[in-house]
Amino acid sequence: MIELQHVSFERQGRPILVDVDFEIDRGEFAFLVGPTGSGKSTILRLVIFDVRPTHGVVFVGEYDSQSIRESDIPHLRRRVGVVFQDFKLLRDRTVYENVALALEVTGAKRSGVKRKTLSILSAVDLVHKRDVYPDTLSGGERQRVAIARALVNDPFVLLADEPTANLDPETTDQVMKIFAEVNARGTAVIMATHDLRLVERYGRRILRLDDGRIREDMGLVKQV
Amino acid sequence: MGLLLAFREAFRGFWRTGMVGLISIATIGASLLVLGIFGQVVAGGYALIDRLQERVEVDIYLRDNVHRRRALVLARDIEALPGIAEVNYIDQKAAAQEFQDMFGAGMLRALSQNPLPESLRVRMTPGSDLPQRLQAVSDVANSNKDVESVDVGETWVGALERFVQVITGIGLLLGSVLCLACGFAVSNTAKLMVLAQREAIEIMRLVGATGSTVKLTFLVGGAMQGCAGGFLASMGQSYASDWWTSRVPDLALDPTIDLNFWLVVLGTVLGVVGSWASLNRVLSAVSIK
Structure with missing residues (x-):
């Protein structure tokens, strides 16, 4: 592979x-x-x-x-999902927007973006923080957001x-x-x-x- | 979704560039405003020339005692020339009436007989070859032995046309320089937008955004800036036009094209071209680290 x-x-x-x-x-x-x-x-x-x-x-x-x-x-x-040490999250976007971006750039439909983003955020236990910005999250939470973004396209x-x-x-x-x-x-x-x-x-x-x-x-x- | 994403990212990019983005819009607006005003003067000048040319007349004064039938033959010959709107035969009585309408009856009453000659009044259709057509009328009239003199009042029309041609030349030169300035302003802002969005671009590429998706964002951003600049210019141009018309209504410059619309279109096109010019070079410098 x-x-x-x-x-x-x-x-x-x-x-x-x-x-x-x-x-x-x-x-x-x-x-x-x-x-x-x-x-x-x-x-x-x-x-x-x-x-x-x-x-x-x-x-x-x-x-x-x-x-x-x-x-x-x-x-x-x-x-191929990628996660970095420094998370590489966009500070001016919410948790939801950071994760959804990975789907949006593929041209995915809005309804699909929402469903998959919320589903993956739920998998990393961050759905309740979907509307907050990365700066307000702990290091572990930020990394979970980065993981969610890396996984949202089913790599x-x-x-x-x-x-x-x-x-x-x-x-x-x-x-x-x-x-x-x-x-x-x-x-x-x-x-x-x-x-x-x-x-x-x-x-x-x-x-x-x-x-x-x-x-x-x-x-x-x-x-x- | 792609275009929607591009618009959203373009807005974010514009927001991040802050004052630089606003200055860029102002630069585009100011450049297009100057261009628009020149356009208005040139297009309005041509429209004014057209209106004035419709009023151009040639008076062909006939010798004394020329028979009406011979005058009408000459009128037919002139009517056959290209670009003639109409030819009217003015007999002595009609000439006297016109004179009286213009200067009063006193002078004519003092004379024992009507001294005004019979004439043919030729009205021309407007067009860029008016001086040549006037010359043709003058040549036909002067070659006729029944004609005393020909009064061709084209001098001022020719002068006006030459003036508008000079203005057009200056406008084209200035327009090219201003278009370059607009493109330069947008291209620099696009560079700054790319730098401001560097992180977002890096991440978009990381998660699988195609090159065209990333580029579209910045082209849309450039188009938005250009459109906003064009809109500002069209507002300024409308204001300038109203100001001129209210002060010099007789010389109102009413162009036959919708300049406001074209300023917005030109701004948008320049925005896209300016962004495109800087994108390939700047985007290649952004890589995933």
Whole structure:
């Protein structure tokens, strides 16, 4: 479903990723683990075709980085949910508007937008806060809004870039629980994190990155 | 939904640009107002020329004792020329009556006989080739041995037409410069709108907005600004036109086209073009981080 075949990526002549090669199957949950600057975020950007590899090929669903057209990328991104450490919520829009935007840009009908937005907000337990602005929410709530936005188009994979880095342990647990539920419903999850304790606690497949290379690919790690 | 979304995002973008957006509208409005006033002067000038040309007459004075039948033959020859509205034969009696209506009966009564000559009065149809047509009438009349003299009063019409042509030239030059200024103002505002909406664009792209959806937002924004600027200009232009008409009613510049409508259309088009000019370059600088 998602495969990086001998992918290298350079920025201004500097290698960011070197010969990265792995595959994520449908419904899988994998952690990309490594220190800051190890190339985790670049892998996620490669998966949404925000950047293209310098060498190698990235396969996502029926698309690959060598043949995908620019006009296909938006259609792919509607099927790939992305969550960031800094939430990337629009401060001048309510919780509802932030989530609904992901449906509106696809040209969805108004009635459908409302139904799906309220449904996903209900799933992350934020329907009661639909009319408030992100600045009034806690960090955990903001991340749940970001997750709702990432999930509202029913993606086949959810990419999360350090989603718990700004959250306290209790809120981290809440967010991780949501990811686990999403994964249990068949959506693959790829989470980039530098927090080894988090990875140990949740026990999933681990791809350990260092200096732009996959140093270790551990299958299902037992939950601690 | 796409257009609705574009309008909503355009409003938000405009709101975020704040004072810059308002200044842009004011710039467009002021540029179009100057353009509109020039347009009014030029279009009104041409309409005025048309009205004045309808009044242009050529008086062909006949020699004494020319038989009426020969005068009517000459009248028919002139009527056959292009651009002639009508030719009237003015006999001595009618000429005396006209003179009397204009200057009173005193002078004629002092004379023992009516000295006024018989004449043909030629009225022309309006048109840009009026000087040439007047020349043709004059040539036909002067070549006739029964004609004493020809009075062609075209000098002032020609002068007015030349004046309007100069104004048209200045208007076109100024109009081009002002259109560029409008486009520049809108394109700069579009850049600022893109920067102000940078985060929204990034997120829209992240969740799968197509390039055309994102662009449409800014084109609609540019169109809205241009339309608002055009509307301001049309209001100012109407005010200026009313002001002129109330002070110089005899020289009212009533153009045959609806300038107000065209100012709004031009503003909208310039808004779209200005936005389009800056979009591709600026949008490519916004990426997902």
